[in-house]
Structure formats: structure tokens, C-alpha cells
Amino acid sequence: MTTKNKIASIALTPTATDKHFTRVITAIIISVFAIYLTIGMTLGVLPGFVKSDLKSGNLVVGLVIGLQSLATLLTRAYAGKITDTIGARTSTHRGISMVMLCGLLYITAAGWGGNPSLALGLLLLSRIVHGISESMAVTGTLTWGIGLLGAQKSGKVMTWNGIAMYAGIAIGAPLAIWMKNTIGITYVFAAILLLSAISWLATIRLPDLPVDAAHIRTPFYKVVGLIAGQGLGLAFSSIGFACISSFISLLFAARSWGDPSMAFITFGACYVLTRIFCSSFPDKYGGYKVALVSLTVQVAGQLLIAFSSSRIMAILGCSLTGIGFSLIFPALGVLVVKKVAPQMRGTALGAYAAFFDLSLGLAGPIAGIIAGRFNYEAVYLFGAISCLLAISVLFIYKNK
Missing domain, CATH: 1.20.1250.20 (MFS general substrate transporter like domains)
Known part of the structure; x- marks a missing residue:
């Protein structure tokens, strides 16, 4: 058995120690919290940016906000497939990488505020990417945490994962509004890049899960x-x-x-x-x-x-x-x-x-x-x- 498989085997045992549980769950919480801070921050500033800066109506505001959730819904199956066939680490880190891409797209859109059509197009693209990233990252972290700690602790993993999600959204929106009013919306979007890096670093030392390539997948x-x-x-x-x-x-x-x-x-x-x-x-x-x-x-x-x-x-x-x-x-x-x-x-x-x-x-x-x-x-x-x-x-x- 290789060293990598030994690590995974130890991590998967149902008798994981409290220290191991704390280490894994803390990494997952930080990673998920950082991702959902980016979601909460965009929810806090995008409606005002679209309506006031881009001079668009309520319908467009609703489209920009709702497009992320639609993209998340439509890519749940894809995210699950990637997680199961390539690995939870890969799914999580691909999701985080896409959040980084979102940050760059948001910054570019803010820079092109003088061209509303172009800025709006970039925002719509960024919302789609943000939705896919959410699907990938959350499916990956949930599967990763349950795999490392064992199915008998799946309830705790999902519970703490949910706390990180809702806390990120709840804190992100007012934080972004304060940042926008204080230093400008570009810095709000730049913070997404920083949070993505934090999310990546939080899980970088967690052991990977073994993937059974020979397993016949259920449709x-x-x-x-x-x-x-x-x-x-x-x-x-x-x-x-x-x-x-x-x-x-x-x-x-x-x-x-x-x-x-x-x-x-x-x-x-x-x-x-x-x-x-x-x-x-x-x-x-x-x-x-x-x-x-x-x-x-x-x-x-x-x-x-x-x-x-x-x-x-x-x-x-x-x-x-x-x-x-x-x-x-x-x-x-x-x-x-x-x-x-x-x-x-x-x-x-x-x-x-x-x-x-x-x-x-x-x-x-x-x-x-x-x-x-x-x-x-x-x-x-x-x-x-x-x-x-x-x-x-x-x-x-x-x-x-």
C-alpha cells in the first residue's frame, strides 16, 4: 500500500480522533466560509451596482442575482460526477479556482462601468461562473469531509458546513456594503481574490480521498x-x-x-x-x-x-x-x-x-x-x- 493510500485509509477509519476531526472540520469550515463570503458580498453590492451604475431595471437586477442559483442547480450533477470520478480535492479546488476567475470578471466589469452593455455582459458571465463554482466547491467539500471523517459523522460535517455557508452570506452582504461605501466597489471584488486564496490554503494539507476508477457509476x-x-x-x-x-x-x-x-x-x-x-x-x-x-x-x-x-x-x-x-x-x-x-x-x-x-x-x-x-x-x-x-x-x- 502506498503512503498516500495509507493516509487515506487512516483518515477513513470510523475511529478518527477528536484531534483529527477538529483539524478536518476546521479546514472545511474556513474554506466554505470564505467561498460563501464571496457570495454574500456580491449579493450585497450587485443590485445597487446594476440599478444605479449600469442604469438597468428591476428585471435585469433579478436576472443578474438569480443567474447564479440557476447555474448552481444545473451543474449539481456535473459537480457530483467530477467529485466521484476525479476526486473531492479536485472538485473543491476547481470550484475555488473558478471563484478566483469570478473575482477577475467582477473587477473588469466594474472597470467598464462607463460601458453598461459590456459591463452587464461580463456580470452575467461572472454570475454563471460563480454558480458553477459554488456547485463544485460545496459538493467537493461535503464529500471530502464525510470521506475523511467517516459516514458515521456525516451529520456533523453537514451541520458545520451549513453554519459556514449561512454565516458567510449573512456577514458578506453588510461587509461588502460597508466596503463599497468606504473604499469603493472595486475593492469588494478584489477581496474575492483574497478569499479564494484563503479557501484554497485552508484545505491544501488535507489528505486526498481514493477514487475507485473501476466502479460502475449509477446514472x-x-x-x-x-x-x-x-x-x-x-x-x-x-x-x-x-x-x-x-x-x-x-x-x-x-x-x-x-x-x-x-x-x-x-x-x-x-x-x-x-x-x-x-x-x-x-x-x-x-x-x-x-x-x-x-x-x-x-x-x-x-x-x-x-x-x-x-x-x-x-x-x-x-x-x-x-x-x-x-x-x-x-x-x-x-x-x-x-x-x-x-x-x-x-x-x-x-x-x-x-x-x-x-x-x-x-x-x-x-x-x-x-x-x-x-x-x-x-x-x-x-x-x-x-x-x-x-x-x-x-x-x-x-x-x-
Whole structure:
């Protein structure tokens, strides 16, 4: 056995030490956090840049922002294939390299602000590349972390990975706005290059995972069918989160409840704290049980918002939704990891995450139609019903 394979074998043993776990998870967290800081930073400054500097309308703003998510969704299968056939390290580092390319494209677009058509074209290209990079990097880091620490710690890996993702977006947006107002938007885009380098360096010393080139790959559509129960559960459960992110501000305005910032803050705080203090629950108690409890809490949160008679009730509903939504991805993800061979783990995780992407893409427009036809309270009834559908899906697919 070669030295490289010995290292991989040691890393893959289920009795990985706490020191080894800390080293691996810290590297993964730093890498993912840096990548999602770049995503959060662009979300913070691009709408204003497109609307004010490039003199474009709201439709173009929506196109520029949404194009990244669309690119991420459409390349989940490709990212999974690269991760499984070439390696998690390769997938991760290709994704990071593409983020570096994004930084250069953003900087060039800012420099051509006097030519709106050219600048907009460069932005659209950069958003596509950014979306592909997100798909590659996240699929790679998830598979890499689970492979190094063992499937029995997959829940913890997904939990901490999610904390890094949401923290990066939450911090990135206000940080970028401050940088833009202080030193200019070009420096915001230049910071993407620095963050890419940090992300690369964070994982450079992690051992690679062995790739079984002789393994006969299962077609992507069959993998989707295999994890459809968990994917649909994730999709339905994500709608409550989409309803809060899209319409809680409008609900507060319609009820004259003032600044909705506390609703977002409590949702985010409860989400992160639940992940921090309950990160071991999916591995310890099983993904199925944790998902059912989480969905029940989320239903309560959505109903509390829907029937809220005061600002405090709505904020409490957001808090419960944050608690309930927090462990859904790792809980159902644990079940996904158990259903596939290690050689197909990247493809399965890519397919699983695609359900989340698709849900967020569809939930906003559907909720908007409901709000227009009825009222903002009805949006959260929609969120509660969606969580109940997720519970039904879990019961249906329990033994499948």
C-alpha cells in the first residue's frame, strides 16, 4: 500500500480522533466560509451596482442575482460526477479556482462601468461562473469531509458546513456594503481574490480521498430516484425559509409593525445556535427522528406567523422556524449518505442539494401568487402545509 493510500485509509477509519476531526472540520469550515463570503458580498453590492451604475431595471437586477442559483442547480450533477470520478480535492479546488476567475470578471466589469452593455455582459458571465463554482466547491467539500471523517459523522460535517455557508452570506452582504461605501466597489471584488486564496490554503494539507476508477457509476436519474424521498422532504421543508426571506418584511409593513430586522436576526440566530449545540443529533438519534421533530417545530413556527396578532408573535414564529429548519439538511442528508456507495456519494449529495435549489427557485413565485390572491398571512399557511407535506413524504419513504 502506498503512503498516500495509507493516509487515506487512516483518515477513513470510523475511529478518527477528536484531534483529527477538529483539524478536518476546521479546514472545511474556513474554506466554505470564505467561498460563501464571496457570495454574500456580491449579493450585497450587485443590485445597487446594476440599478444605479449600469442604469438597468428591476428585471435585469433579478436576472443578474438569480443567474447564479440557476447555474448552481444545473451543474449539481456535473459537480457530483467530477467529485466521484476525479476526486473531492479536485472538485473543491476547481470550484475555488473558478471563484478566483469570478473575482477577475467582477473587477473588469466594474472597470467598464462607463460601458453598461459590456459591463452587464461580463456580470452575467461572472454570475454563471460563480454558480458553477459554488456547485463544485460545496459538493467537493461535503464529500471530502464525510470521506475523511467517516459516514458515521456525516451529520456533523453537514451541520458545520451549513453554519459556514449561512454565516458567510449573512456577514458578506453588510461587509461588502460597508466596503463599497468606504473604499469603493472595486475593492469588494478584489477581496474575492483574497478569499479564494484563503479557501484554497485552508484545505491544501488535507489528505486526498481514493477514487475507485473501476466502479460502475449509477446514472444520475437513478440516483435522483434513489434519494427522492429525502430530496422531496428537503424541498418541502425549505419553503418556510423561503417565505420568511421573501415576505416577512412585507408582512411587517402591512401590519405597521416597524423594522423587520429582528425577525431576520432571531431566525438566523436560532438557526445557527441550533446547529452549534445540536450538531451531533442526526448522527446520535438518526436522521429520520430528528427530521420529524424539526418539521413539527417548523410547522408550529409557520402557523404562529400566519395567525400572529402582534410583532412579538411573528418574531417568535421566525425563531421557531429557524430552530426547525436548522437540522433538516443534515438530518435527511445522513439518510442520503447511507443509501449510496461511497463511490457515488458526491453524485448523491449533488442531487440532494439540487432539490433545495429547485425549492427556493419555485417557492418565491408561488408564495407571491398566494400573497397577491389572498394576503401575506396566507403565505405562512402555505409554508406550514409544505412542512406537513414533508412529514407525509418521510412517512411514505420511511422504508424505501
